[in-house]
Amino acid sequence: MTERTEREAAIGAAADRLVTAADRQEPCAPVRDVLGTVDIDGAYQVQRRLTALRLTGGAVVSGRKIGLTSPAVQQQLGVDQPDFGVLFADMDVTAYPEVPMSRLLQPKAEAEIAFVLAADLDGDDISPADVRAAVACAAPALEIVDSRIAGWDITITDTVADNASSGLYVLGETRLPLDAFEPRAATMRMFLDGVLVSEGSGAACLGDPLTALLWLARTARAYGEPLRAGQVVLSGALGPMVGVSPGETVVAEISALGTVSATFSEKDAS
Template sequence: MPAQTVLTDEVRREVARALADAEATRTAIAPLRETWPALDVVDAYEIQLLNIRRRLAAGATIKGHKVGLSSLAMQQMMNVDEPDYGHLLSDMECLEGTPISAGAYCMPRVEVEVAFILGETLPGEGCTEADVLRATEWVAPSIELIDSRIQNWNIKIGDTIADNASSAGYILGPERVRPSDIDLRTIEARLRCNGEQVAEGRSDAVLGNPVTAVAWLARKVASFGVTLEAGHVILPGSVHRAIDARPGDNFEAEFDGLGTVRLNFTD
C-alpha cells in the first residue's frame, strides 16, 4: 500500500468550508475520515487553523486554548498517545446568568474543568509545570460547552482536531483562587443538571495533574508558532465524561475549594 500523504491546500480549504458550513447551519456532516480518507493529524490542525483565521478576520479574538483527550481512557479510545488542542475565541465566551440557546448547536455537551487564567506569557518549547504555576494568576471553576459538527459524535482524532477539538464555548464562574492556595491535583467536582447530580470527578483525571496538561499545551502550540499569553484562559481537560445538554437544562458545577459555575440552556 502506498504511503499516505497529506491533503493538498485546496482540499484542506474544502474540508474547512464544510465544517464552517456545518457550524453555521447546525447541520452535522459525515465523519471527515469517510469523505477524505487521506486526512491525517497534520491536515487536521491545518484545517482547524484555516477556520480560526477566518473567524479572526471576521472580528473574533483569541481568548485562550483548550486541551482535549486529556484522560488515558480517551486517548486509548482514539488510539493516540497525547492530547489534542483547540482555540477559545471571543465569540465562544458565555456569561453566567445569560441563558444559551441549545438550538444554536448541533449536539451540545458540557464538561467540568479547572480553568487557568494566565498572568504571564508562558514559554513554549521546554515549558515546565513550574513555569505554569509561576505564570498562572488564578484558577477558576469552569464549564466547557463542546459540540461536534460530525454526525452523532462519530469522531476519531482527525475529525475532532479539525473541528477545533470539538469546542464550542466556555463559561467561568465568579470565584478566583491563587494556584498556591489550593492542591490542583485533588479538586473534587460535581455536576448537577436540573438539581440532580449527573457526574463527578477529580482534577487529577487530567493527566494526573491539570498543570501537566497546560505545560504540554504550551510546548505543543509552540511548534505551530503560537504562545499562551498573559490574560489567556486555558482549559486543561474535563474531570468527567461529557454530558449531553438539552433544551431547558440548567447545569451547576460545584468545585471543592474553588466555587461554582452555572450554565442554563433555553429552547
C-alpha cells in the same frame, strides 16, 4: 496530482465541509474520509484555516481549550495524546442569563478547571515551574463542547479539525491563586437538574491539570502560536461529559473553587 497537492486538496475539502456545517447549523459527515485518521498535523492545518476565517471576520482569541485528557476517551478514539482548540471571546457566555442553544448543534457539558494566565509561555524549554508561575488564578468552568460532525462520530482527525469539538464556555465567580488551590487534588461533582451525573478529580486530567497546561504550552509554541498573558485555558474534563437539552440546568462543584452553573435556553432563543 502529486501527494502534496492531494493533501492540500483534502485539507481544503475538510475545511469547506466544516465551514458549511457551521454556517448552515447542520451537522456534516466526518472529515476523515478526506483527511484519513492519522494525519493529525493536517487536521491542525484545517483548524488553523478555520481560525483564520474567524479572525478575518472580526473574532478575537480569548485562549485555548485542551481536549482528550481522559485516558478512557483516548482509548475510545485510539489515540495516546491530548488535543487543543482555540477559544474566541464570543464563546464566553458567562454573563448570559442562559446558554443560547440556538448557537449549538449537539451540546454536551464538561466540568473543568480554567486557568487565567498572568504571563506569556513562550520560552525555549518551558518547565512545570514556568507554567505554575504563569498562572494568575484558577476558576471553576463548564465547557459546552459541540460537534459539527453528525452523531459525534469522530476520530482524532475529525475533532482536531473541528477546533477540538469546541462550543461555548462559562466561568464561575471564584478566582484562586495556585498557592491557595492545588488543581490535582480537586474533586468534582456535576449535577443535571439536581441529579448527580458526573464525578471526577483533577487527577483525571492527564494526572494533573497543570500537566495538561504544560503540554499545551509546549505544543502551542511548537505550532508558532504560544500562550499569552490574559488568555483563558480550559484544561480538560475532570469527569465524563453529559448531553444537555433546552431548559436544563447544569451545576458543577469543584472543591475549593466552588460552583459554576448554566441553564440552557429553549432552542429558538437568541
